[in-house]
Amino acid sequence: xxxxxxxxxxxxxxxxxxxxxxxxxxxxxxxxxxxxxxxxxxxxxxxxxxxxxxxxxxxxxxxxxxxxxxxxxxxxxxxxxxxxxxxxxxxxxxxxxxxxxxxxxxxxxxxxxxxxxxxxxxxxxxxxxxxxxxxxxxxxxxxxxxxxxxxxxxxxxxxxxxxxxxxxxxxxxxxxxxxxxxxxxxxxxxxxxxxxxxxxxxxxxxxxxxxxxxxxxxxxxxxxxxxxxxxxxxxxxxxxxxxxxxxxxxxxxxxxxxxxxxxxxxxxxxxxxxxxxxxxxxxxxxxxxxxxxxxxxxxxxxxxxxxxxxxxxxxxxxxxxxxxxxxxxxxxxxxxxxxxxxxxxxxxxxxxxxxxxxxxxxxxxxxxxxxxxxxxxxxxxxxxxxxxxxxxxxxxxxxxxxxxxxxxxxxxxxxxxxxxxxxxxxxxxxxxxxxxxxxxxxxxxxxxxxxxxxxxxxxxxxxxxxxxxxxxxxxxxxxxxxxxxxxxxxxxxxxxxxxxxxxxxxxxxxxxxxxxxxxxxxxxxxxxxxxxxxxxxxxxxx
Numbered sequence: 001x002x003x004x005x006x007x008x009x010x011x012x013x014x015x016x017x018x019x020x021x022x023x024x025x026x027x028x029x030x031x032x033x034x035x036x037x038x039x040x041x042x043x044x045x046x047x048x049x050x051x052x053x054x055x056x057x058x059x060x061x062x063x064x065x066x067x068x069x070x071x072x073x074x075x076x077x078x079x080x081x082x083x084x085x086x087x088x089x090x091x092x093x094x095x096x097x098x099x100x101x102x103x104x105x106x107x108x109x110x111x112x113x114x115x116x117x118x119x120x121x122x123x124x125x126x127x128x129x130x131x132x133x134x135x136x137x138x139x140x141x142x143x144x145x146x147x148x149x150x151x152x153x154x155x156x157x158x159x160x161x162x163x164x165x166x167x168x169x170x171x172x173x174x175x176x177x178x179x180x181x182x183x184x185x186x187x188x189x190x191x192x193x194x195x196x197x198x199x200x201x202x203x204x205x206x207x208x209x210x211x212x213x214x215x216x217x218x219x220x221x222x223x224x225x226x227x228x229x230x231x232x233x234x235x236x237x238x239x240x241x242x243x244x245x246x247x248x249x250x251x252x253x254x255x256x257x258x259x260x261x262x263x264x265x266x267x268x269x270x271x272x273x274x275x276x277x278x279x280x281x282x283x284x285x286x287x288x289x290x291x292x293x294x295x296x297x298x299x300x301x302x303x304x305x306x307x308x309x310x311x312x313x314x315x316x317x318x319x320x321x322x323x324x325x326x327x328x329x330x331x332x333x334x335x336x337x338x339x340x341x342x343x344x345x346x347x348x349x350x351x352x353x354x355x356x357x358x359x360x361x362x363x364x365x366x367x368x369x370x371x372x373x374x375x376x377x378x379x380x381x382x383x384x385x386x387x388x389x390x391x392x393x394x395x396x397x398x399x400x401x402x403x404x405x406x407x408x409x410x411x412x413x414x415x416x417x418x419x420x421x422x423x424x425x426x427x428x429x430x431x432x433x434x435x436x437x438x439x440x441x442x443x444x445x446x447x448x449x450x451x452x453x454x455x456x457x458x459x460x461x462x463x464x465x466x467x468x469x470x471x472x473x474x475x476x477x478x479x480x481x482x483x484x485x486x487x488x489x490x491x492x493x494x495x496x497x498x499x500x501x502x503x504x505x506x507x508x509x510x511x512x513x514x515x516x517x518x519x520x521x522x523x524x525x526x527x528x529x530x531x532x533x534x535x536x537x538x539x540x541x542x
Contacts (some may be wrong), residue, residue: 131149258418295514512529
């Protein structure tokens with residue numbers, strides 16, 4: 001199938017690009033492919049949403065029924081000093097960009113469903129349930145488009161009766177907006193050496209639940225962010241959030257930086273611990289857990305941003321890494337990156353026969369935008385937080401943002417990749433986690449069940465080991481196989497055989513597509529590739 005523009009991924013970046021293209025030139029043909037069973041099925045975000053990009057894209061969003069209903073009314077920041085105590089930080093101690101006046105508590109899954117409806121009204125073709133499995137190239141080496149994966153392939157690689165061949169989608173330009181650690185985006189960065197002038201990318205793992213709580217414990221519009229316990233006990237970075245949305249619901253979660261060093265640390269278990277803190281449990285007591293999910297977060301910022309254009313296409317949103325880590329927000333920046341991509345394409349498509357393969361003009365659009373300004377001001381965040389203890393790093397962030405407005409006359413580099421940060425397990429404190437009480441804390445199996453995750457079991461495993469023996473011969477011996485703990489879905493296990501030997505077991509059907517294994521595995525032995533389209537979580541309101 002031929003289009004002017006193919007967009008891979010129906011997230012905020014991809015859908016904003018599609019909408020903006022049609023606004024600028026209704027004659028440009030655009031399609032969006034999405035690996036989730038429906039638009040929004042794989043979207044997971046906190047989220048406190050800054051409407052700046054949406055105001056530009058669809059000024060009448062309120063009249064058009066955008067699902068932005070809950071404006072932030074109170075903004076609290078806590079420092080958890082122990083498992084029982086915390087200190088509420090006064091507003092003047094919080095970096096200015098972190099404040100949330102004028103922002104909204106939203107479900108980004110529902111937001112993307114609404115954006116998809118806006119795109120379809122402009123005659124964008126949106127195809128959920130189709131996973132872009134490979135990049136298609138022209139003879140000159142430029143990107144020609146993508147191919148969707150075949151359906152109905154058994155685990156042995158043979159065609160089943162349900163077999164359906166994938167299709168190729170060709171375009172003048174292909175926009176890759178797969179989200180953090182995109183399967184094809186990762187390949188393109190390597191193929192075109194797009195990150196040769198960038199710092200290594202940095203990530204976190206975000207784990208989220210939605211709860212319905214008693215009305216007397218609910219404060220619609222309240223936003224709580226926190227640092228310190230429990231992550232600080234293992235020397236890990238990150239923080240927690242608790243957002244009071246509409247209908248007596250709260251969105252809660254923990255983000256653990258993936259540059260942590262103790263291989264015994266489990267982000268999932270740390271999240272369970274945090275829910276027992278009195279400042280969290282007071283809201284959850286008597287409530288009901290409605291949903292669970294997890295997703296990696298790209299947070300290296302401007303210093304880690306690869307070149308976003310290449311012959312035949314662009315990386316946009318979190319596929320490139322446009323999140324503003326000081327604000328703890330990436331949705332408005334992802335949307336803006338998609339809009340800038342659309343504007344660059346529309347500019348050259350005025351004369352399609354002369355349109356260049358490589359959209360170098362995107363750099364001008366980007367560097368003249370508020371998106372670049374935001375990312376420039378927050379460029380040192382990862383360096384401060386990764387190179388210094390949490391309190392010292394936080395103080396430097398405050399000084400840079402509040403006293404210098406993000407314009408210190410130097411750039412702090414952070415050059416250690418997250419997967420190289422682990423220390424041998426023998427050098428680290430063993431962490432013992434309490435069993436879940438099934439009231440506030442839960443196990444991985446019951447949590448994955450609440451994510452509505454489903455994969456066709458008889459298909460090739462989408463979690464590929466480059467070396468089948470390495471988990472036992474190296475990572476188990478050196479790091480006590482950290483995949484058992486960094487995976488928030490119980491995908492990886494070390495199982496003892498009858499003869500007493502160990503084997504590495506992959507429960508791929510549990511995978512919630514968070515991509516943490518692809519990022520944190522110390523030997524970089526695990527390669528995440530797309531399963532059949534429609535597989536994975538089915539988040540209703542994340």
